[in-house]
Amino acid sequence: xxxxxxxxxxxxxxxxxxxxxxxxxxxxxxxxxxxxxxxxxxxxxxxxxxxxxxxxxxxxxxxxxxxxxxxxxxxxxxxxxxxxxxxxxxxxxxxxxxxxxxxxxxxxxxxxxxxxxxxxxxxxxxxxxxxxxxxxxxxxxxxxxxxxxxxxxxxxxxxxxxxxxxxxxxxxx
Numbered sequence: 698x699x700x701x702x703x704x705x706x707x708x709x710x711x712x713x714x715x716x717x718x719x720x721x722x723x724x725x726x727x728x729x730x731x732x733x734x735x736x737x738x739x740x741x742x743x744x745x746x747x748x749x750x751x752x753x754x755x756x757x758x759x760x761x762x763x764x765x766x767x768x769x770x771x772x773x774x775x776x777x778x779x780x781x782x783x784x785x786x787x788x789x790x791x792x793x794x795x796x797x798x799x800x801x802x803x804x805x806x807x808x809x810x811x812x813x814x815x816x817x818x819x820x821x822x823x824x825x826x827x828x829x830x831x832x833x834x835x836x837x838x839x840x841x842x843x844x845x846x847x848x849x850x851x852x853x854x855x856x857x858x859x860x861x862x863x864x865x866x867x868x869x870x
Contacts, residue, residue, distance in 0.1 A: 707737055708746045712753055719757045727757050744786040748799065751779035755806055762813065769814050776807045794834045801830040805843050812850050820850075 715730030731754045738746035758772035780803035783796060791799070808823030824847055831839040848865035 708734065708743070708749075711737060712749065715753055715757070719760050722760075724757060724761050728754075731757055744782065745790050748779060748782040748786060751775055751782050752803070752806070755779050759806065759810065762810075766813070769810055773807065773810045773814070776803060776810055779803045780807060794836075797830045797834050798836055798839060801827040801836070801839055801843075804830070805839075805846070809846060809850065812854075 711730055711734040715727045715734060718724075718727035718730060731750065734753060735747065735750035738750050752775075755772055755775035755778075758768050758775055762768040762772050780800070783799050783803060786796065786799075804823045804827035808820040808827065811817075811823060812820035824843065827843055828840060831837075831843065844865045848861075848863075851861045851865065852859070
């Protein structure tokens with residue numbers, strides 16, 4: 698039990714340091730902690746934390762891509778790895794609702810990256826699948842976040858379709 702608690706603390710601390718550094722724009726340092734988090738999880742074969750570490754990598758590259766769009770390809774790579782890792786998590790380790798939420802968030806992130814890559818049809822497919830998953834477990838805060846994200850992406854796009862953005866914002870409410 699103490700070994701397990703020790704790993705949990707190490708996972709949480711390493712993950713949190715990487716996330717804070719990424720939020721502060723210190724991406725090189727954030728990636729160092731992201732790699733350490735992934736290595737810790739892989740060393741003990743913790744499939745839940747492997748998935749979370751991959752999601753943290755994806756988030757860091759998404760953040761980096763706002764300054765340099767060339768990082769979108771790495772962001773998509775880690776989003777896809779994160780999505781694939783969910784299927785490797787044993788049923789005993791997470792319940793169906795959490796698996797659904799993880800899958801929805803992975804699809805949502807894949808959609809965000811594809812949108813920014815100009816792959817709007819594929820992005821919409823990912824967003825719709827994420828929304829369907831969220832609805833299946835009544836994950837309303839996740840639907841609201843997804844709708845808000847879609848509204849911002851729409852407004853930032855070349856078309857800036859206010860009607861579509863407004864529709865997404867109404868879903869938040």
